[in-house]
Amino acid sequence: MSFELVYQYLVSQSxxxxxxxxxxxxxxxxxxxxxxxxxxxxxQGLKFAPVNWLTLIYLWLFRGTPVLFQIIFIYNVLPTFxxxxxxxxxxxIALSLNExxxxxxxxxxxxxxxxxxxxxxxxALGMTRxxxxxxxxxxxxxxxxxxxxxxxxxxxxxxxxxxxVIAVEELLLVANQTASADFRYFEALTAAGIYYxxxxxxFMVGQYLMERSLEPKKRRGAxxxxxxxxxxxxxxxxxxxxxxx
Amino acid sequence: xxxxxxxEAIGVDKQFGDTKVLRNCSLAVDVGExxxxxxxxxxxKSTFLRCLNLLEPPTGGDVFFEGRNITSDLRHxxxxxxxxxxxxxxxxxxxxxxxxxxxxxxxxxxLGLCTADAHDLALDLLKKVHIPERSDHYPDELSxxxxxxxxxxxxxxxxxxxxxxxxxxxxxxxxxxxxxLDVMAELSADGMTSICVTHEMGFARRAADRIIFMEDGAIIxxxxxxxxxxxxxxxxxxxxxDQILH
Ligand SMILES: Nc1ncnc2c1ncn2[C@@H]1O[C@H](COP(=O)(O)OP(=O)(O)OP(=O)(O)O)[C@@H](O)[C@H]1O
Ligand SMILES: [Mg+2]
Numbered sequence: 001m002s003f004e005l006v007y008q009y010l011v012s013q014s015x016x017x018x019x020x021x022x023x024x025x026x027x028x029x030x031x032x033x034x035x036x037x038x039x040x041x042x043x044q045g046l047k048f049a050p051v052n053w054l055t056l057i058y059l060w061l062f063r064g065t066p067v068l069f070q071i072i073f074i075y076n077v078l079p080t081f082x083x084x085x086x087x088x089x090x091x092x093i094a095l096s097l098n099e100x101x102x103x104x105x106x107x108x109x110x111x112x113x114x115x116x117x118x119x120x121x122x123x124a125l126g127m128t129r130x131x132x133x134x135x136x137x138x139x140x141x142x143x144x145x146x147x148x149x150x151x152x153x154x155x156x157x158x159x160x161x162x163x164x165v166i167a168v169e170e171l172l173l174v175a176n177q178t179a180s181a182d183f184r185y186f187e188a189l190t191a192a193g194i195y196y197x198x199x200x201x202x203f204m205v206g207q208y209l210m211e212r213s214l215e216p217k218k219r220r221g222a223x224x225x226x227x228x229x230x231x232x233x234x235x236x237x238x239x240x241x242x243x244x245x
Numbered sequence: 246x247x248x249x250x251x252x253e254a255i256g257v258d259k260q261f262g263d264t265k266v267l268r269n270c271s272l273a274v275d276v277g278e279x280x281x282x283x284x285x286x287x288x289x290k291s292t293f294l295r296c297l298n299l300l301e302p303p304t305g306g307d308v309f310f311e312g313r314n315i316t317s318d319l320r321h322x323x324x325x326x327x328x329x330x331x332x333x334x335x336x337x338x339x340x341x342x343x344x345x346x347x348x349x350x351x352x353x354x355x356l357g358l359c360t361a362d363a364h365d366l367a368l369d370l371l372k373k374v375h376i377p378e379r380s381d382h383y384p385d386e387l388s389x390x391x392x393x394x395x396x397x398x399x400x401x402x403x404x405x406x407x408x409x410x411x412x413x414x415x416x417x418x419x420x421x422x423x424x425x426l427d428v429m430a431e432l433s434a435d436g437m438t439s440i441c442v443t444h445e446m447g448f449a450r451r452a453a454d455r456i457i458f459m460e461d462g463a464i465i466x467x468x469x470x471x472x473x474x475x476x477x478x479x480x481x482x483x484x485x486x487d488q489i490l491h
Binding site: 117123128131139 | 325338
């Protein structure tokens with residue numbers, strides 16, 4: 001194998017924009033996935049039967065079919081109903097909706113983990129339900145959901161490779177195209193692998209810093225889970241979908 | 246002219262499904278009065294308190310606060326609750342906030358105080374409950390007695406017109422009960438109107454103007470403190486007292 005070629009691939013325009021595309025898809029889908037998840041989780045808390053049924057159907061559809069199917073479906077089937085979307089947009093919509101179904105579950109269990117008495121105490125102070133949710137429940141739930149959400153982030157980065165099937169020029173597609181043009185599979189895929197590892201490492205460090213900053217000040221000395229054990233992929237106390245959806 | 250009572254419950258009923266938890270409960274409390282509420286477990290004491298600040302809407306009867314019927318329109322219940330502080334058996338301090346931040350939250354988010362004013366208020370109130378040095382500690386770094394005093398300070402931060410205490414010392418170790426009861430007695434002596442569910446008869450003797458006895462969701466006894474401690478109580482109340490005093 002030629003290290004020189006690997007390096008050239010790494011700094012080539014097509015690989016850089018492929019990595020950028022992978023990063024954009026991941027970040028944008030994650031952002032909307034969290035929003036969808038939060039909305040679903042809050043709707044489920046309403047205890048209004050028709051709304052609960054709708055959210056259940058949503059979860060059933062998106063958790064019961066492969067994400068690859070959802071990507072292809074949105075890209076290929078929606079145009080027959082006159083909805084024409086770019087490949088990037090289709091990818092982001094599919095991944096966001098899929099991620100939302102998983103985030104909803106994580107956020108819902110985070111909200112439920114906040115003791116009921118905490119809400120009652122907020123209400124008793126004259127706060128409205130909205131303020132109790134925003135200033136008392138969500139901040140406490142955020143700490144609980146951060147570790148599983150971090151895992152979802154890493155999972156999303158890896159899942160984003162699937163959108164190569166609808167010809168979004170992300171990292172894996174670029175590597176594959178380059179490799180088959182030059183017949184240098186080893187070098188091209190090594191370059192892609194290096195980008196993936198670099199991106200997941202950056203996310204893990206980010207997750208680690210965020211978990212630390214959400215801990216109350218006094219505990220900032222002691223790390224929640226050591227960075228080394230994260231990078232080595234050592235199991236969480238409670239592993240949640242390491243591979244993503 | 247007769248002044249209206251600060252809070253008055255008239256014929257309050259509460260039903261959860263088919264179970265009647267409160268039956269026709271009436272109670273009027275004057276400004277500055279301290280009322281102690283006693284009764285066996287499950288008699289509806291907590292539910293009654295929660296009906297007074299509309300955490301549980303009564304299923305029958307009315308509650309008047311400063312002469313206004315507050316049960317007729319529950320949409321503004323949050324507005325009423327600003328004026329009625331509540332303290333819980335399990336403290337329920339906000340776990341993600343320090344003692345000072347617990348106290349500052351509602352004044353800032355509900356009344357719109359700025360951070361500096363809210364912080365001054367918090368430090369004042371922590372002095373009032375005798376723990377000025379704990380302002381930057383998180384709830385799990387405080388003893389039970391300290392947590393409950395922070396919880397009292399948190400309720401006082403809204404400048405309530407009255408306080409409701411639901412068994413404020415029953416989750417505490419004996420050596421901490423005193424420090425919490427002292428704070429409550431001081432507040433009562435300063436004229437804070439209070440309704441307190443407690444079986445600490447020492448506190449009742451020291452601070453109460455009136456004692457209420459509840460059983461099976463009904464108010465059986467409503468006696469002024471002098472009569473009550475003079476032994477002028479009905480026979481069911483006496484039986485209950487014999488139980489808790491032995
Ligand atoms: N949300 C609820 N749903 C159904 N039943 C309830 C509910 N809250 C209270 N109850 C019932 O109402 C009755 C009175 O409860 P409450 O908590 O008011 O009693 P209490 O006098 O405060 O008792 P304790 O001394 O144990 O605190 C109990 O039988 C209880 O099971
Ligand atoms: Mg109770």
